[in-house]
Amino acid sequence: MxxxxxxxxxxxxxxxxxxxxxxxxxxxxxxxxxxxxxxxxxxxxxxxxxxxxxxxxxxNARIIQVTPYEITVNKDGGRLENLNVVLAADLHLGYNIGTAHMMQMVDKINEQNADIVVFAGDIFDNEYEALDDPEELIAVLQKIQSKYGVYACYGNHDVEEKILAGFTFGGNKKKESSIQMDEFLERAGIHLLQDEAVLIDDSFYLYGRPDAQRPGRGINMRKTAAELMGELDTEKPVIVIDHEPKELQELADAGVDIDLCGHTHDGQMFPANLITALMWENSYGYLKKDHMHTIVTSGVGLFGPNMRVGTIAEICPITVHFQYRNNI
Missing domain, CATH: 1.10.287 (Helix Hairpins)
Structure with missing residues (x-):
């Protein structure tokens, strides 16, 4: 620390x-x-x-703010006219982020009356042993209130490796999450999606992609955008959680309706946010890619420097409206 x-x-x-x-x-x-x-x-x-x-x-890094979005998907939402999604990412539980920060996050989430809560990767900060109190953290995360549950995908830091001041160690061997990380999420009531989809209320799909660089245990190469969409009924709305905001055009071409990401931290510390804006097509906030809505959050936690300058920690409540295509 x-x-x-x-x-x-x-x-x-x-x-x-x-x-x-x-x-x-x-x-x-x-x-x-x-x-x-x-x-x-x-x-x-x-x-x-x-x-x-x-x-x-x-x-500033210890103040979690609320950044709302409102979008319309031109598909039939089945039983739903609207969907309240709460997006969070980059908790980075470990040396920087612990129980107090998670209590604040859970309180903010529960104020949003969420239908579904999604975590777009980097829940852990590489070392499971760095958690300040795993049992207390599990108890806090279990308090998240959501009609359809809480879901997550893994990011590039949800792997077990040594870390010091933002620099990781561990050689060139395949990096994987520890069994303890997987068990932690299960006990916390967070459903981990590993290159798989779940059909919710027979109305919309939620697909969780593994990280592009570190796909994790049992996955050597994640499915392409076309492959993952080939398994789904594309008449229904499709929401994808993907840690890094990559392959936006591929996802849009495949027919994804909403892509929710994290990873960038919006640079975390000025002037790094000026650099991330050059590195990513959408480094922070909202971007519409053809028909697809993409939202990138700056995240809840921190990586490396225990500071936020010129950026914010946030959760993102997203109001999704559904409408028939023939009503456009």
Whole structure:
């Protein structure tokens, strides 16, 4: 935990020093003379700015906000006219995130009157042994209220490997979740979907994809978008939970209606969110890809630095309206 805090502070220390040197260099170019070095003053200002920013980031990371969405799927919802989905992702249970944070999350979820709750991967932070109190965490997660239940897919961190300050170790062998992780979810009342679908209330499908890079135990290569849709009745609405917001065009072409993701953390710490926006077609928020709605959440928890600067921790209640195609 100490190394996680230090990593965040160190990143901003490096950024502050680079900015201070850049300002001095620009002043030299403008004035054409070297300014007297004010090392103590400059260092003091940098220290105050970095510590203030880090303290705010650590505090902000502990506040879970609610970001609502409302979308319309042009399909018959069967018995349903509307569906209230609550999306959460990236809990990263471990050194950074523990029981207190989960209690806050569960309270926020239960305020939304959810029909179904979905976790889009990275429930754990690599080491099951890092959980502060597994029994208490299970008891907290069991309190999630949802008409149709709670479902999840695994992400790239839902595997057992050593981790230090955001860096993982363990060689090149296939990474898999531990049996303890699987049992934890089962006891917590969270249904893990591993490259499989469930038909809910004979009205819509929920499909959970394994992670693209680390598909997990018993899966060498996950099904393609076309393969997973080939098993379903495409007249019914199809909701996919997929940890990484990848293959958006493939999923849209295959006929998926809603794709719910996490993974990016929206960069977690400024200016990383500017970088993630360049890396992903949809790095955060809502994007409509042809007929498909895709929503990427910044997540509930943290990875690496124990801070959030310029981003938020959140859950996302999504109101889904269904309508017949011939009524468009």
């Amino acid at each position: 100490i190394s996680n805090y230090w990593l965040g502070i160190l990143l901003y220390l490096i950024l502050a020093v680079l900015m201070a040197d850049a300002i001095c260099f620009l002043l030299f170019l403008i004035t054409k003379r070297r300014l007297k070095c004010r090392t103590a003053a400059a260092g003091g200002i940098c220290a105050v700015v970095v510590l203030g920013l880090s303290a705010w980031g650590a505090y």
